[in-house]
Amino acid sequence: MAHSSDVPVECVPQSWSPSYGDAVELDAFCSRKGHALAAQGGIESDFGLDLTSLDPADVRALDRSGCKRLAKEIREFLIENVTRSGGHLGANLGVVELTIAVHRAFDSPSDAIIFDIGHQAYTHKILTGRGGAFDTFRERKGMSGFPARGESPHDRVENSHSSTGPAWALGIALADGTRPVVVIGDGALTGGVAYEALNNIGVRQLPVLIVYNDNGRSYARTTSRLTLGEPCESEATGSRNVEQFFTALGFSYVGPANGHDFDDLEPAIERAAAADGPVVVHVRTQKGFGWSDAERDEIMRLHQVGGTVAAPPAQELPLATGPQAWGQELSDILCELAEQDPRVHVITAAMPDLLCLLEFRRRFPDRYHDVGICEQAAVGLAAGLASQGCRPVFAVFATFLTRGMDQIINDVALHELPVTFVVDRGGVAGGDGASSHGIYDVGLLRMVPGLDIYAPTSGDQLSAVLRSAIGRDSGPTVVRYAKWKPLRSDPDGTSVESVLRRRGSDLCLLAHGAMVQTAVAAADVMEREHGVSATVWEVVRLRPAVTDVFADAARHKAVVTIEDLAEGSGLYPDLLTHLARGRGTVPATAQVALPAGFLPWGIREELLAEFGVSTEAVVRHAEELLGLEPTEGSDAEAR
Structure with missing residues (x-):
């Protein structure tokens, strides 16, 4: 689930900038860029590898000590480049060794390697010849921050939404009988669609290899018992949970392996690759590994960073904006409503920080519900709460709300339940590209019977709409806003109609x-x-x-x-x-x-x-x- 523009500084320790690139003839671009940088001395490692033009065969030729040196240099390369461009830094620092080991055990692109979720694929881009394009990373007409088919044949799936990798692997295995590899984690294994595909893979005993990147997190800590990550009470209990879960579905289990130790990691992946039928190798990693700033960030492990690339000059606006960002306005209003009305509950799909719900979680923990990356379950939960007289508010990015359309129609609207959807990042979201722009939600939602849609422009309007929605006895309400600062309220500008x-x-x-x-x-x-x-x-x-x-x-x-x-x-x-x-x-x-x-x-x-x-x-x-x-x-x- 990866996303949008500047995150309000009131909500998370560091924001990021929306400046991704366009995957247009990038193979040729990377080649040209790599040759140009090589001519200038390149970014050659201390043992002869040029990070601007690596090939998976180069990586497979290394001995284990060379892999360790390569991992160190890639981590330094990522920190230097992504802190400049902005992007998903903490998420990628945790999978450097894992990605090297996967590319050594499998022959991409002949072997399909699917990264779920795709924001874990920065090292994959470097190992497949695109290191030279990092000076255009996330820029228009430059290199994408996610896997992109137009960039490289090594990218099979353009996925910034999570949990879909196993279903792709199921289809690939059924179509040609090959063994696809899915690197899943960073919260993606909380999504129900992942479990549905795993069940089908296990039933059919297909030769799919799942590499479970278990870091105990998505943006925040993972809502799951299938983890050895931060929420786990006992490593032994957690390991049995994961093994029993996968073996019950028909998978062979290997692990858990230390995802930052090649001596432990490589043998585990090699054993999994040699196994017949469906197999999972359980790899324990640390998000933000190797960068002290990320390791100290208790909220997101610097999942995203803002970068230092200069933003375009701000345009002169005819209407005055207010002092607070939308997220802070939402936080203040929700806390006030919850203080006044014990029926108010707040739901998130693993994004408490980016949606500014941390204060609500602190003050009203019994009425705060993080379901993980499970938008369908979130909408169903809201329906259940509303059916018992509660007034649930599901805060979500526009692009992710569309994943719960069936529940919106059949669980909420059909039952005329008073559920409120607060939709952030409506409109052009910038950074993450095609799958993350919030430009389809209104077209889908406008067809839902009995559902009201509002687009406030100020904090006062947002407050008025939310109060009205909470006060309803039937029917859902959607309140949406884009990535811009609210207007300053005035006496004539607070209507909730026009x-x-x-x-x-x-x-x-x-x-x-x-x-x-x-x-x-x-x-x-x-x-x-x-x-x-x-x-x-x-x-x-x-x-x-x-x-x-x-x-x-x-x-x-x-x-x-x-x-x-x-x-x-x-x-x-x-x-x-x-x-x-x-x-x-x-x-x-x-x-x-x-x-x-x-x-x-x-x-x-x-x-x-x-x-x-x-x-x-x-x-x-x-x-x-x-x-x-x-x-x-x-x-x-x-x-």
């Missing part, structure tokens, strides 16, 4: 959430450059539709909706439905939205501009709808 930000007569701009700033900025440009009088509506309640806003919009010559969602979802379909049912003159309309496809990684603001969701794009559409010539210097290319 806010009139600007009144005009020619053009109407409809926006919600982070796009309200864009709408107001575009209205300023249209007035300044064309003398166009523009209305700006901030739509807070997305479902059910606020028809009064659409009725007002219909009185203008042109209407533009502005949303950082996939095209075809959000406000625009509701606007068209309203206009189709009306009479009289229909205004010209346009939707400024993201393409209905998968977006790459990169800095959020740059991605929005690149894919046509910006002040300039709104102005261009408005000019076209109103039949205006672009003013000098304001054409599409200039914007």
